[in-house]
Amino acid sequence: MKTYAITASILLGSTIAAHAEGQLNLYNWGNYTSPEMIEKFTAETGINVTITDYDSNTTALAKVEAGGSGFDLVVPSANYVPIFVQKGLLAELDHSRLSNIGNIAPEWVDVPWDKGRAYTVPWLWGSTGMAVNTSVYSGDINTSEIFLDPPPELVGKINITPEMSDIISLTIYNVGGEACTEDLTILKKVRDRLKAAKPSWLSMDYGTTDKLSSGDYAASVNWNGSTLRARINNPDVAYGYPREGYPLFMDSVGLLADARNVDEAYAFLDFIMVPENAAMMSSFARYANGITGSEEFMPEDMKTAPEIVVPEEFASAGRFLPTCPQSATDLYTAIWTDLVK
Incomplete structure (x- = not known):
């Protein structure tokens, strides 16, 4: 375990001590928090940050909903924010305590999942697509067929990220449906395609960056920033937009509604909306952020990276996932549970 200026707890599901002066407990996606940014925050505020990692929105929701986690801040994806709010798991933010709230870029303020940023502030944003080692497969990578009907070169060498929303949605789109569909004809096709494809997969693993870099995975359903990090290590890695x-x-x-270190949490929320600090987050994880003025502090290679700058022909195919009704989520969960067993 690496320790920077933080105390990192990376065991999924571990419980953190509840309250201590000058402490903050952040529950975040794994390999997603800039150590340098945390060091700077601690140096400026004297607040020590403990980070616990998770690998999916469903994992984070279940842990927080169970209660008694000791976490102060959580980082859900857009389609999960309304679920956290509806379940009473997030506290409404006092914007008077956030002097940098005005730094949120206008397009990221009145977002469908959190109008006026009543409950959250931006972390990072991106897309879910196909990461492929082009030294193994040189064909078309801009298709979800990469994992649903893998070419022979990739059979047994593919990883699937364990995020239900992404995998189900990619497959729904592939068979001609729309997000949150409850059309049983469409969902039967989704189930059948995933079950038929699974024997061609190697794993369902969150930690893809290193394994794409090393060549352990020849392809993966993956996020754009993680794929960019892998390409920096291994130029054969390319990102496809289905x-x-x-x-x-x-x-x-x-x-979180039951946060104990509230003052420390507000200090952190305000800190990450400073443009230079938001750029540190992007520079580490290699995703875009939602803070105006951060661009000038960003790495030059991100400004033209194909994982960040979407080719025009594929731009319209990208869609933010809505929050599905529980009836649809139940159907997807049944497919997912059957798939991963």
């Missing part, structure tokens, strides 16, 4: 449709996401930080 023409059938692919999810866009924005992860946002919310204050």
Whole structure:
């Protein structure tokens, strides 16, 4: 375990001590928090940050909903923010305590999942697509067929990220449906395609960056920033945008309703909306952020990276996932449960 200027707890499901002066407990996606940014925050505020990692929105929701986690802040994706709010798991933010709230770029303020940013502030945003090692497969990578009907070169070498929303949505789009569909004809096709494809997969793993870099995975359903990090390590890695449709996401930080370290949480929320600090987050994880003025602090290679700058022909295929009604979620969960067993 690496320790920077933070105390990192990376065991999924671990419980953190509840309250201590000058402490903050952040529950975030794994390999997604800039150590340098945390060091700077601690140096400026004296607040020590403990980070616990998760690998999917469903994992985070279940842990927080169970209660007694000791976490202060959580970072759900756009389609999960309304679920956290509806379940009473997030506290409404006091904007008077956030001097940098005006730094949120206008297009990320009145977002469908959190109008006026009543409950969250932006973390990072991006897309879910196909990461492929082009030294193994040199064909078309801009299709979800990469994981649903893999070419022979990729059979047994593909990883699937364990995020139900992304995988189900990619497959729904592939068979001609729309997000949140409850059309049983469409969902039968989704189930059948996933079950038929699974024997061709190697794994369903969150930690893809290193394994794409090393060549352990020849392909993966993956996020654009993670794929960019892998390409920096291994130039053979390329990112494909499925023409059938692919999810866009924005992860946002919310204050948990049962947070104990509230003052520390507000200090952190305000800190990450400073343009230079938001750029540190982007520079580490390699995703865009939602803070005006951060661009000048961003790495030059991100400004033209194909994982960040979407080719025009595939731009319209990217769609932010809505929050599905519980009836649809139940159908997707049944498919997912059957798939992963």
